[in-house]
Amino acid sequence: MNALTIKALGFAALLIIATLAVVIQMDIDLTDSINAIAVGGAIAIATITAYVTTLYIGKMKTDTATGELVDENWDGIGERTNELPSGWAYTFLGTIIWLVWYWFIGYPVFGFSQIGQYNEEVLAHKARYEKKFAAASPSELKDMGKSLFFVQCAPCHGNTGDGLSGKAHDLTKRISKSEVLDVINNGSNKLGYPMGMMPPGMASGKDAEDIATYIAGGLKGEAPASSAACTSCHGADFKGNNGMAPNLVAYDNTLISHVLENGKKGIIGTMPSFKTMITPIQEKALTAYIQSIVE
Amino acid sequence: MQSNAALEYDYTVAKMFTYVTILFGFLGMLIGTTMALQLAFPELSNLIGEYGTFSRLRPVHTNTVIFGFTVSGVFATWYYFSQRVLKVSMAESKFLMTIGKIHFWLYFVGALIATVTLVLGISQGKEYAQYNWWVDIVIVIVWILWGVSMFGLIGIRREKVLYVSIWYYMACFLGIAMLYLFNNASIPTYFLSDGLGSINNSVSMYAGTNDALVQWWYGHNAVAFGFTVPIVGMIYYFLPKESGQAVYSYKLSLLSFWGLMFVYLWAGSHHLLWSTVPDWMQTMGSTFSIVLILPSWGSAINMLLTMKGEWNQLADNPLIKFMVIASTFYMLSTIEGPIQAIKSVNAIAHFTDWIPGHVHDGVLGWVAFMIMASLFHMAPRMWKKEIYSKKLMGIQFWMQTTGVVLYFTSMWVAGITQGMMWRAVDEYGNLVYSFIDTVTVLHPYYTIRGISGVLYLSGFILFAYNMYKTITAGKELTEEPQFRTPMA
């Protein structure tokens, strides 16, 4: 091997090591077959190119040009009648034989289907995780909810769940005064509680203000008398009357479940439904996580 | 050896295309560098309102470097070397001379207008086919003019046997003609709605998955017949000519050419892996891509072997350096592509920066290197001047080589990292990374790529300057150099 080839292979190795170093830093599972094959491919690209190109460039130093010339000559350019380089010729022939084999035997026998493979991937995934975490502990649930939240919810609610200064609901608090007031004034009917819709105008003027302050304040102090208008549905403790209407003091399981199922439309904007994206266990995990970040 | 001294070749058209090759190369790379910096520093995307966003600029970049820089480079070299290897001068036919000039002017004015339409957002949406329907018509006419001029010159040739380079340029002409027509077929909506709306708008002849199939049959082969075929033709002329070495093996030329012609077209569906096209079509693209390594490498190896025993030339002629490095980058991209075409590798590579990385190995290391080297070789012969500065050429070589290496290494790491992060799951089997995590992690690599762009672009400016000085202030040559290009 000449010095050039060694240098080139050194460069290839450096590139691959750098790649692996970065990838490992991101906690990538290199045993995942797709990841492993991709790394294999990368290694093949770097090393084969480095080796073969420098092999030929090396010949510029060591070999001399030989071979018969053809009769023609174009603008001073001659052409030799040398045979094909054998390594090239046999590899070409080999790939052609492989291609024919692949099409007439390999592919039909293997019978690959990408949707079939997807179905297997999903089943394997279920087998690996579903049972294991079917009865996840509360702390596991919370932990599980965290990455779900970052991937699915943070684009709207922000990484800390604070709603990005009013662009989505602030999940670190139960509910704000303006949200309560909006519901009192305009009603609400997207969440799909057994009670159906919340009618508009259950209170007004100063009464509404007082109720909103009281609820948004986390039920501190004396309940305003007018809030009786609410308790018939939301329960005397405002905890939702056993799931008949939303719990106004905490993110209970029922509330999160209804929000994820139906989405929510309110004064801030619209939250989409996640019913096609979130599995039951993921819903539990998200609930546990949200309950953990609320102040 | 027959001397060409008796023939006075006419380089009028070649010179005109040389100027615009440099112009569009500069513009395209300036925009490329801007875009690279925009991804590293996104504020740069909003400096000139809607016209300066990364997204508006991207097709301006791709089309300017392809249809502006590369294609005019192909034309410039064609009008130069075709006369020489066919042993016939453009000056011998008034008709061909006129066609050549119309070809140039229609091309140049068309390209300028086309660029403006893209900046304005007038686009058909399909990659590398964004020019709208009436621009397409202009392009088709330009292409026909080139065909007339090409086959006209071949028709009156003195050298009976066509040299390898001519094969490749002919294939470039035919391939692009076929692909471009099919993929750009569309119906202007203005005429079918009794005059409603904009005259620019049109709908593709094909919908959905069909449109995708036609598009990537085109897109892959636009790469083949635009970035590969004519550039291989270029190296087959300019490397032996510059070095004075005979081409290593006719057999290898022959098998590589017909192999490339036959195999290339089948590989297009490697752009549609894991999509909604049937499995067997995807697999066809993957398998033929692997076979494609060999006819591609065949030409590169033929060129490297042509230089056997000529290490001293490699060491002290920067033009030979450019062309040898170009062959190796060609080899890199033509094994990288096939490996990215393996379904499992593509599952990681597709949609990531590893693809632009692969692209620029080819376009910066191979296409642009070959075009610049060819123009350098042509200049002293067209203007009868010595190259202004060998030293500048050397500096340019190292700046640009460093540029390409930084480009592909940074995008290689970026792409593989991002592709794997998209798949990563936590211990519970849920996705770990939100999309934005996989974006912010790329910042360092985008910055490196930005630097690589600045280096490459600066190298190109040196090239343009060196060419300019050669033309205006180079030392006069009394006799045309047979092989090695004279440089000060």
Added chain:
Amino acid sequence: MFFHWLEKNPFFFAVMTFAVIAFAGLIEIVPNFTEAARPLTTTTPRTVLELAGKNVYIKDNCIACHSQLIRPFKSETDRYGNYSLSGEYAFDRPFLWGSKRTGPDLHRVGNYRTTDWHENHMKNPPDIVPGSIMPSYKHQFTNVADIETAYAEAVTVKNVFNVPYGDDIKAGRKAWEAYRPKVLEDAKKVAADMKDEGVKKMIANGKVPEIVALIAYLNSLK
């Protein structure tokens, strides 16, 4: 030898080259052509407003960064929803799968983002997603969307490709004038969920800002 003979006969050389390269195209494209043109039973053509939005998407070239193709991997279906099916694209001219994901896939973005989110996001993405490198598209809030061209497009695909639009979509200015209020009605519905004052003003003046059309289009991606 045959090939050497070709090298002396440019015409046949060209014919041979053409035959060799044209052949693969037939096998690669033709067999699936009819099959791939069929819509799913649930696939409906886009409304005129959505088409106008698609044209904004093309004009501002979002495809530079966004794909619309969800591959059949669990990691993608978890992130974006069901993998894409051929029939879903049957009315897309051009197809907009893209080839680069500098930003996320958008094929089903209508399922998990909403009008107000897009409004905030398109104005200045880093405000919503810290670290975002997406440009801001403020000009879409003031540029007027070309709904007439979108209508012309609907007419064209209906007449040429039998795309199932209703009888009220037909050629000519009169038909368009009659249809225009419907498009404005759709635009109003989208704008109702938005906060931008300028947008509301333009809608009130009978103009559709590009952002409204674009959001209608994004919401239709499901």
